Each structure stands twice: as C-alpha cells, then as structure tokens.
Amino acid sequence: MAYPRSLLTAVNSHGHIHLVVGANPLAAARCGQSLAVGAKPILIAPGPANQGELLPAALQVRVDAGEVRWLLDNVAFSETHLETLGREEVNGFVDAVFVTDRDHVLAEEVARACMRRRIPVNVVDRPDLCSFALLSTHVEGPLQIGITTNGSGCKLAARIRREVASSLPTGLGEACARLGALRRQIQEEDWRKEKTEKTTVTVKKDSLQTARTTCATKAPETTAKAVNGLSEDDSYDQSAAFNQLVLPTTKNDAESAKTRRMRWLAQMCEYWPLKRLAGVTDAEMETLLEAYATQGAAPAEDDSQRDPSDPSDSPKQGRIILAGSGPGHPDLLTRAVHQAILSADVILADKLVPQGVLDLIPRRTEVAIARKFPGNADAAQEELIEQATAAARAGKTVLRLKQGDPFVYGRGGEEVLRLRAAGFRDGQSLFVLPGITSALSGPLFAGIPPTHRDAADQVLICTGTGKKGKPPQPPGYRDSRTAVFLMALHRIVGLVAELTDYTAEEKEKGETRRMLWPSSTPCAVIERASCPDQKVIRTTLAHVAAAIEQEGSRPPGLLVVGRACNVLHSPVTANSNGTITSKPWSLEEGFTSLDLDSISPAGLASLA
Ligand code: SAH
Numbered sequence: 001m002a003y004p005r006s007l008l009t010a011v012n013s014h015g016h017i018h019l020v021v022g023a024n025p026l027a028a029a030r031c032g033q034s035l036a037v038g039a040k041p042i043l044i045a046p047g048p049a050n051q052g053e054l055l056p057a058a059l060q061v062r063v064d065a066g067e068v069r070w071l072l073d074n075v076a077f078s079e080t081h082l083e084t085l086g087r088e089e090v091n092g093f094v095d096a097v098f099v100t101d102r103d104h105v106l107a108e109e110v111a112r113a114c115m116r117r118r119i120p121v122n123v124v125d126r127p128d129l130c131s132f133a134l135l136s137t138h139v140e141g142p143l144q145i146g147i148t149t150n151g152s153g154c155k156l157a158a159r160i161r162r163e164v165a166s167s168l169p170t171g172l173g174e175a176c177a178r179l180g181a182l183r184r185q186i187q188e189e190d191w192r193k194e195k196t197e198k199t200t201v202t203v204k205k206d207s208l209q210t211a212r213t214t215c216a217t218k219a220p221e222t223t224a225k226a227v228n229g230l231s232e233d234d235s236y237d238q239s240a241a242f243n244q245l246v247l248p249t250t251k252n253d254a255e256s257a258k259t260r261r262m263r264w265l266a267q268m269c270e271y272w273p274l275k276r277l278a279g280v281t282d283a284e285m286e287t288l289l290e291a292y293a294t295q296g297a298a299p300a301e302d303d304s305q306r307d308p309s310d311p312s313d314s315p316k317q318g319r320i321i322l323a324g325s326g327p328g329h330p331d332l333l334t335r336a337v338h339q340a341i342l343s344a345d346v347i348l349a350d351k352l353v354p355q356g357v358l359d360l361i362p363r364r365t366e367v368a369i370a371r372k373f374p375g376n377a378d379a380a381q382e383e384l385i386e387q388a389t390a391a392a393r394a395g396k397t398v399l400r401l402k403q404g405d406p407f408v409y410g411r412g413g414e415e416v417l418r419l420r421a422a423g424f425r426d427g428q429s430l431f432v433l434p435g436i437t438s439a440l441s442g443p444l445f446a447g448i449p450p451t452h453r454d455a456a457d458q459v460l461i462c463t464g465t466g467k468k469g470k471p472p473q474p475p476g477y478r479d480s481r482t483a484v485f486l487m488a489l490h491r492i493v494g495l496v497a498e499l500t501d502y503t504a505e506e507k508e509k510g511e512t513r514r515m516l517w518p519s520s521t522p523c524a525v526i527e528r529a530s531c532p533d534q535k536v537i538r539t540t541l542a543h544v545a546a547a548i549e550q551e552g553s554r555p556p557g558l559l560v561v562g563r564a565c566n567v568l569h570s571p572v573t574a575n576s577n578g579t580i581t582s583k584p585w586s587l588e589e590g591f592t593s594l595d596l597d598s599i600s601p602a603g604l605a606s607l608a
Contacts, residue, residue: 344398
C-alpha cells in the first residue's frame with residue numbers, strides 16, 4: 001500500500017512575514033512559532049476582537065511588546081493583505097499564512113486566495129485547504145527533530161516525538177553546536193590556507209570560541225558544497241568514499257592534512273556513540289584539533305583509525321547524584337536509586353536515611369552519614385557538600401542519599417544551586433533522582449487517600465517548623481483540603497492551636513480573615529511509615545496532642561488533617577481489633593503492606 005508522504009523541508013524563515021488570521025490561543029501559539037524562527041508575524045483578528053473584545057492574554061502580551069503587529073484598522077481579511085504586507089524584495093507578498101479561525105467561509109476564502117498566489121497556507125483542522133502542515137517538533141539548540149504522521153493523528157505524532165526525544169542523550173543540542181563550530185573552523189582554516197598557500201597553521205587556545213562567535217555573525221567563506229563527505233544539507237547521507245582508508249601519513253602536504261582533519265570529524269560523528277558525542281568537551285576538541293592542525297607531523301596516535309568509542313579515551317569524570325531513598329522500606333527505592341547505591345564509589349547519607357536502605361550498600365563502598373544534630377543542620381550540610389565536591393573532583397561517583405524525595409523539604413534545591421556554583425553541570429556531572437516522599441506514601445500506608453472524590457480535591461504539603469524555629473504561617477481551612485504536615489509533631493500543641501485559632505500576633509494586628517480548622521476535623525499521626533515499627537494514631541484535631549502525649553512519639557512522623565482521613569476508616573470509636581476504646585483515638589502498630597509473599601493461600605481464602 002502506498003501511504004501519503006510529504007516533502008519534509010526546513011524553511012529558512014528569517015525576516016519572513018507571516019500572516020496569522022484569528023484571535024485565539026492557537027493564533028498565539030502560531031505567532032510564537034513564527035517569532036522563534038526569526039519571522040515577523042502580522043495578526044489579522046477578524047470578528048469579535050476587532051469589535052472591542054479582548055485578545056487572548058498570550059497574544060495581547062506579544063502585541064504590547066511589539067513582537068506581533070496587529071492590523072487593528074482592518075475589520076476583515078482582504079486579499080490585498082496577501083500582496084501588500086510582505087517584504088519588498090518579494091514584491092510585497094507575504095511568505096506564509098496561518099488560518100487559526102474555525103470560520104469555514106473565511107478559511108476557504110483565505111486558503112483559495114493564497115493558493116492562487118502560491119503563498120504557502122496552513123488552515124487549522126482543514127487538511128484539504130493546507131499547502132503545508134507543521135511538524136511536532138523537539139528543539140535543542142540548533143537541533144530540531146520534526147515528526148509527522150501525515151494526518152494519522154497529531155496526538156500520536158506528539159507521543160512519538162516525546163519518545164524519540166527522551167531516548168536522546170542529554171546535551172546533544174549543545175554538542176551539535178560545538179561540532180558545527182568546529183567543522184566551520186576547519187573549513188575556514190583550510191580555505192585560508194589554500195588562499196595564502198601557507199604550509200603551517202597555528203591554532204590558538206581560544207580558536208574554538210573565536211570560530212563560534214565569527215560563525216554566528218558571518219557565513220563561512222567556503223562554499224556550501226560538500227566537503228569531504230560533509231554537506232550543508234542534512235538529507236545527504238555518507239558518500240561511498242566515507243569509508244576509504246586514510247593511512248597514517250608523514251606526507252608533508254596541505255591536501256593530506258585537510259583530508260585527515262575532515263575525515264576525523266566525519267568519522268567521529270558517524271562512529272562515536274551519541275552519548276559520547278553529547279559529552280564532548282571544548283578541551284577535548286582543542287586537543288584533537290591541535291594534533292591534526294600540525295601538518296606533516298602525524299599525531300602520536302592515529303585517531304582516524306582508532307576505535308573512537310573506547311571509553312578509556314577520556315579520563316574518568318567524577319559526578320554527584322542527589323537521590324531520594326523513599327520513606328523507609330528498601331522495596332520503595334526506585335530502580336534508578338538502587339542502581340546508584342550499587343555503583344557509587346562514595347555514599348553521603350542524611351541521618352534519616354533508613355537502616356533497611358543503608359543495608360543495601362556494598363561493603364566496599366565508602367559511607368558517611370551526616371553529623372546532623374539539632375542546631376548544626378547548616379554546618380552538617382556544608383560539610384557534606386565539601387565532601388561530595390572533593391570526592392567528585394577526584395573522579396569518583398558520589399551518591400548524596402536523602403530521605404524521601406530530595407526536593408520535598410530535603411534542601412535538594414539548595415544543594416543543586418551550591419553544586420552548580422561549584423562547577424557541576426546538570427545532566428553531565430550532576431544528577432537528581434526522585435524518591436517516594438513520606439508526605440504521600442505515609443498517608444497511603446495508613447489507608448488515607450489524600451485526594452478522594454467528594455472528600456478532598458486538594459493536598460497541601462506543609463512544614464510545621466519554619467526557618468530558625470519560627471512557626472510558619474498556618475494554612476487556611478477548606479473542607480475539601482487535605483493538609484500534610486512534616487517536621488511538626490514535636491510542636492503539635494502549638495500547631496493545633498494555630499490551626500484552630502488565630503495567633504496572638506494575628507489577633508493583635510486584627511488579621512482574622514484566615515479560615516480556621518474546626519477541632520472536629522479528622523486527623524492522623526503516621527510515624528515511621530513503611531518501617532517495621534510503623535505507628536498510626538487516628539483521631540481529631542481536638543485530641544491529637546493528648547493522643548501523642550499519651551501514646552508517645554517515634555520519629556520521624558507526620559500529621560495528616562482533613563476529611564480524607566475518614567474515607568477508608570470510620571471515625572474513631574473502635575480500635576483496629578474491633579474493641580470499643582474509651583479513648584477518643586485509635587492506635588495501630590506494625591507494617592505489613594509490603595509482605596506480599598507472606599500472604600498464604602489459606603490467608604487469601606479467609607479474605608474471600
Ligand atoms: N524529603 C523527605 C522529607 C524530609 S523532612 C520526604 O520527601 O519524605 C523530614 C520529615 O519527613 C520528618 O520530620 C517527618 O515529618 C517526615 N518523614 C520522613 N520519613 C517519614 C516516615 N517514614 N514516616 C513518617 N514521616 C516521615
């Protein structure tokens with residue numbers, strides 16, 4: 001079967017005039033796409049927008065910023081727009097038209113007028129009126145990847161695009177820019193050499209940088225024709241000559257040095273694993289370039305013939321992985337974090353990282369646990385950062401293991417900023433891996449769904465302890481809100497007081513607009529969630545402080561407040577074993593949720 005296909009092209013739209021018809025969010029998106037490729041969008045917004053109705057905010061912002069020209073004085077689209085609004089050098093014809101308005105009559109009129117003038121036109125939802133379609137694109141630096149299913153489904157195209165993009169190594173866009181600059185530099189140098197017939201070339205230390213800046217402003221002087229198999233047009237594949245053997249040579253002529261340098265670059269692009277190409281550094285390229293720039297003297301090692309994928313090529317680079325270890329049970333580690341635990345050279349763990357997780361660390365691995373005790377959190381943090389950077393600089397893989405998720409009250413963001421400032425780069429020498437947060441898994445293991453239709457439609461994760469020990473601003477009450485408080489149990493009396501009444505300060509300032517939480521609001525205290533000694537207390541705000549006082553506390557623990565607490569558990573009147581309790585709370589101890597293997601067939605039968 002012959003499927004419909006399109007000619008995929010990359011249109012150089014710099015300075016082009018694009019006419020966008022319609023005043024809707026799609027028109028805003030089209031203007032954005034147009035601007036991103038250096039074109040100038042002109043907006044014709046027939047209908048309501050011209051009769052005083054507002055433009056969509058995203059469009060208005062661009063109009064106000066002067067990025068989009070809005071033809072306010074024209075109520076309707078006119079064919080003359082197509083011939084008068086464009087660039088002078090194309091006799092005033094516009095370069096492309098995007099119809100985003102779903103008015104059939106208008107769409108038909110614009111499209112036909114464009115087709116008669118051979119102006120490329122795209123009409124939303126009307127493939128029969130389009131002379132071109134836009135691709136689902138992934139953009140990274142100069143790298144653009146476009147996907148079309150030729151009308152088989154735009155959602156599918158977007159999904160495929162995401163899948164393709166996610167399989168690419170990080171930094172590939174930057175690598176394209178870097179390799180492109182290098183290629184232009186080689187071409188320029190060769191051209192200059194040819195012109196002056198000099199026999200030696202000196203490569204200055206800052207040459208790559210210079211090449212990059214000059215190339216940005218000035219086209220290379222070499223022709224766009226293929227040079228040694230490299231071409232300006234991405235549709236060319238390798239030529240048959242590509243694999244011709246380039247012998248190590250001592251021949252002292254400009255021609256062979258030229259061939260070798262370009263061939264080296266071409267082979268590097270062809271053979272190096274993409275991941276390796278994406279990680280290529282300026283320094284690495286300088287070295288290779290310098291070796292090849294010295295004519296006649298063959299480099300110590302002949303790179304054009306060497307297996308370029310050999311990782312022993314580059315010195316081992318250290319890196320830091322910031323990862324979350326989950327709430328406690330080792331089965332709640334992600335595979336990525338488990339892998340990191342097994343492969344790290346050094347592990348720097350926060351003191352809350354549970355024993356079950358620490359037990360997984362191989363015996364050979366160096367481990368340090370943060371010496372964090374009350375009052376020295378900042379110093380301990382500093383110490384860990386110093387240890388991590390020193391080890392990574394010595395070429396080691398360092399795992400900074402945090403409890404729960406590193407970005408949920410874990411100071412993970414602060415650490416990333418510190419490490420970036422110390423020269424570590426995201427996705428290259430600095431990685432962050434998520435963990436299951438106690439804020440959501442704690443309630444789950446206590447049978448509390450933080451959101452539940454008709455009971456809770458929002459979840460708030462808060463801290464009970466503010467900076468420098470000051471109580472944070474208490475959240476307002478909403479009957480459909482579940483609030484989860486971390487780091488709060490040590491000051492439960494104060495927290496309950498702040499939730500159920502205004503603080504003295506608020507009263508003094510007359511700030512009494514915050515909605516207060518009724519003392520009857522259900523709540524639960526969950527301690528050591530997912531650990532063998534997990535403990536859950538179910539009660540209401542009125543009794544929670546007394547319950548903790550009486551039952552004792554086993555850190556770490558959290559407080560969940562809201563109607564969600566009673567969705568899967570009826571309000572407290574009975575203990576989990578069914579006996580009526582005299583206390584206005586219930587207590588459950590132990591954790592079996594992950595003992596799936598231990599549920600025997602007999603046990604399962606008894607559940608049936
Ligand atoms: N990054 C962590 C939170 C760090 S703040 C996370 O995403 O889970 C530390 C607080 O987390 C503790 O004071 C406690 O409120 C809560 N916490 C951590 N582990 C817990 C657990 N196993 N059970 C209950 N609460 C826990």
